Amino acid sequence: MEDEPRLTPRQEDGPTLAEPEPEPGPSLTGTVLLDRYRVNAKIGAGGMGTVYLGEHTTIGKEFAIKVLSNEYAHRKDLVERFLREARAASMIRQQNVVEITDYGDTPEGSVFFVMEFLDGEDLGALLAREQRVPWDRVRHLMIQVCRALEAAHAAGIIHRDMKPDNCFRIERGKDPDFIKVLDFGIAKIESGEQGGKPLTQTGMIFGTPEYMSPEQAQGDKVDHRVDIYAVGVIMYELLCGRPPFEGSTFMAILTKHMFEVPEAPSKRAPDAGIPPEAEAIVLKAMQKDRAYRFQTMTEMIAAIEAVGTGAGAVEVVQESIARPEGGPTGFAPHQVGDGAAAVGAAAVGAGVEAAPTQRSGRKLIAGFAGLALVAAVVGYAVFGPNSQASENSPSDPVVVNEPEPEPAPEPAPEPEPAPQPVASDLTPVKLEFETNVPAQILDARDRAIFGTSDAPGGLEFELSDQPVKLILSAEGYEELEVEVVPNRESKRYQYELVEISTKPGTKPGKRPRPRPSAAPEPEPEPEPEPAASSHKLPTKGHNDGDLKNPFDN
Numbered sequence: 001m002e003d004e005p006r007l008t009p010r011q012e013d014g015p016t017l018a019e020p021e022p023e024p025g026p027s028l029t030g031t032v033l034l035d036r037y038r039v040n041a042k043i044g045a046g047g048m049g050t051v052y053l054g055e056h057t058t059i060g061k062e063f064a065i066k067v068l069s070n071e072y073a074h075r076k077d078l079v080e081r082f083l084r085e086a087r088a089a090s091m092i093r094q095q096n097v098v099e100i101t102d103y104g105d106t107p108e109g110s111v112f113f114v115m116e117f118l119d120g121e122d123l124g125a126l127l128a129r130e131q132r133v134p135w136d137r138v139r140h141l142m143i144q145v146c147r148a149l150e151a152a153h154a155a156g157i158i159h160r161d162m163k164p165d166n167c168f169r170i171e172r173g174k175d176p177d178f179i180k181v182l183d184f185g186i187a188k189i190e191s192g193e194q195g196g197k198p199l200t201q202t203g204m205i206f207g208t209p210e211y212m213s214p215e216q217a218q219g220d221k222v223d224h225r226v227d228i229y230a231v232g233v234i235m236y237e238l239l240c241g242r243p244p245f246e247g248s249t250f251m252a253i254l255t256k257h258m259f260e261v262p263e264a265p266s267k268r269a270p271d272a273g274i275p276p277e278a279e280a281i282v283l284k285a286m287q288k289d290r291a292y293r294f295q296t297m298t299e300m301i302a303a304i305e306a307v308g309t310g311a312g313a314v315e316v317v318q319e320s321i322a323r324p325e326g327g328p329t330g331f332a333p334h335q336v337g338d339g340a341a342a343v344g345a346a347a348v349g350a351g352v353e354a355a356p357t358q359r360s361g362r363k364l365i366a367g368f369a370g371l372a373l374v375a376a377v378v379g380y381a382v383f384g385p386n387s388q389a390s391e392n393s394p395s396d397p398v399v400v401n402e403p404e405p406e407p408a409p410e411p412a413p414e415p416e417p418a419p420q421p422v423a424s425d426l427t428p429v430k431l432e433f434e435t436n437v438p439a440q441i442l443d444a445r446d447r448a449i450f451g452t453s454d455a456p457g458g459l460e461f462e463l464s465d466q467p468v469k470l471i472l473s474a475e476g477y478e479e480l481e482v483e484v485v486p487n488r489e490s491k492r493y494q495y496e497l498v499e500i501s502t503k504p505g506t507k508p509g510k511r512p513r514p515r516p517s518a519a520p521e522p523e524p525e526p527e528p529e530p531a532a533s534s535h536k537l538p539t540k541g542h543n544d545g546d547l548k549n550p551f552d553n
């Protein structure tokens with residue numbers, strides 16, 4: 001039986017336990033939902049809502065309660081997407097998948113679902129603390145992740161947003177590394193229909209760029225092998241300490257997923273003692289052509305289990321990833337797909353890489369960047385008159401028309417300029433940040449990194465009148481929370497960070513990660529624009545379901 005969880009929101013630095021933080025703003029804390037779940041404390045917040053620690057009023061058992069933000073409660077599509085997370089997870093029923101047990105409406109008219117409370121940390125936090133993880137431990141962690149996904153795939157569910165932050169490590173019995181996979185918020189239910197409506201549309205770009213397969217990056221039709229690719233990336237990151245492909249823009253990262261061969265883990269981390277068989281597993285899972293990857297999670301589990309048994313390494317196909325001088329039409333959509341041996345190339349000009357070691361991780365722009373990449377690479381007018389993208393607001397999920405088959409590419413003699421997406425409300429703008437010390441610019445909601453203040457030319461944001469809350473962070477300086485309004489090109493913001501001489505808990509080299517607790521209290525803001533409160537919604541999912549009851553299996 002699982003150990004009784006303690007009342008302990010997690011902290012950024014790991015599974016250290018602490019009293020719940022006081023919660024800023026309106027809160028559900030203290031209320032009782034469905035006459036049976038008392039909301040005790042806020043655990044953390046994500047793009048769509050807030051997760052609370054709750055307790056069943058009769059039996060006293062603790063639960064995590066995820067509540068959709070009130071501001072999205074009137075959006076039917078977002079309510080559906082939110083409940084789809086509950087439905088997808090509850091359909092799987094496997095011990096390594098977070099258990100969802102109930103759902104309902106809040107007194108304010110929003111929705112919530114109830115899940116098992118996980119007292120532990122996600123693998124992002126583990127990595128941030130340990131820097132990298134030895135193979136034996138990776139093996140144990142990843143077999144469980146694979147088993148969770150094996151069960152999901154068997155139930156016809158593709159996760160599509162696998163990353164360390166969605167793999168939770170808890171203590172169960174004698175196992176301190178028991179895994180729970182969560183966040184099925186953009187899962188695709190492959191049965192194809194829920195309530196008569198198809199749940200997904202092809203041509204959508206979503207996910208988190210560091211873990212995104214080439215076919216996802218180009219908006220191609222995806223299948224369960226995107227999860228296999230993402231698990232390969234997670235394994236790579238755990239073993240080496242950093243993901244294989246990084247960049248300061250989504251475009252840069254996605255382009256690498258499509259066109260760059262990952263550096264061998266043993267080369268990236270020569271002193272990590274990575275067994276050659278483990279390295280082959282990582283590289284096989286990450287093959288550009290999904291036909292060369294493990295075809296099922298079951299196969300991948302078998303390969304992981306076989307490491308060290310003398311079974312030999314799995315085969316990794318040397319893919320030909322040409323980068324001819326050709327223009328943007330040099331990439332044909334069918335080239336990353338079943339049986340395609342060569343990945344075409346393109347002059348994907350956009351996406352300046354200012355600081356290749358940073359994690360971008362911001363899903364809001366991922367949709368746009370991926371879209372732009374599709375536009376640039378595939379060379380289609382993705383914002384044509386029939387495109388839904390042209391009608392959507394900037395905060396809507398980005399939907400592009402599915403690319404039509406294109407003839408195989410000929411290396412073009414003359415490089416062509418990449419076509420520019422034309423939808424004005426999806427145009428990126430650059431904001432410049434002038435700070436007294438080089439600072440990281442983080443998303444205040446989840447601490448995902450936008451870039452650094454010294455990025456040449458500034459940082460790219462999606463054009464919008466809505467303020468975006470940011471945190472400026474520099475080693476040895478107080479964090480500064482500010483708001484910017486990316487409503488026009490080349491705005492410049494100046495900030496002064498205040499030095500701290502002795503700040504306990506500041507760890508050199510620690511990577512910012514989404515953290516469970518609330519953002520720091522806002523400090524006085526030098527932001528010149530008028531403040532506003534709304535946050536934008538990450539574009540990692542879309543309205544593609546018609547879910548009323550997540551437990552109506």
Ligand SMILES: Nc1ncnc2c1ncn2[C@@H]1O[C@H](COP(=O)(O)OP(=O)(O)OP(=O)(O)O)[C@@H](O)[C@H]1O
Pocket residue numbers: 043044045046047048049050051064066098115116117118119122182183185446514515516517538
């Ligand atoms: N069942 C759970 N038990 C304990 N903590 C949880 C549970 N589910 C989520 N959390 C934590 O609550 C916080 C917010 O979770 P949530 O899923 O809303 O955000 P996210 O995954 O960071 O964002 P997004 O939904 O935009 O991907 C995260 O730190 C997450 O680890």
